[in-house]
Amino acid sequence: MNRRKTALAAGLATTVSALALTVGGPAAPAQAAAPADAAAMAGTVDCDGWVHNNNPDHGIAGCKNNTDRTVTFRAEIVCGWAPDVSGQWVTLAPGQYGESSGVCALYSSGVGSVGWTIQ
16 A cells, blocks of 8 residues: 555544544543443543555454443444445453454455444
């Protein structure tokens, strides 16, 4: 992948990730929590998305569950010139790390960005 395409993919991944957090809702509410709610919101889910080093059509999202409950997530890959794809659902127990990935169609121009959906 050339530098220009890599920089564009990285910029788009950051933008989509920020939008996903805004649209999907942050892990913690924007307002200060009442003391009773603070225990229920312990921790966050930390995720990152990237394009595979050897395959520009392969997008990967990795998440670490820093909460005190089980969470499920999957990668959401934006493909150029092809339909977008979703990775497999991955369930994480508290403290676990996992990855979800997807591959764009052969006729794609490559991964434009990688985001994730958390349930």
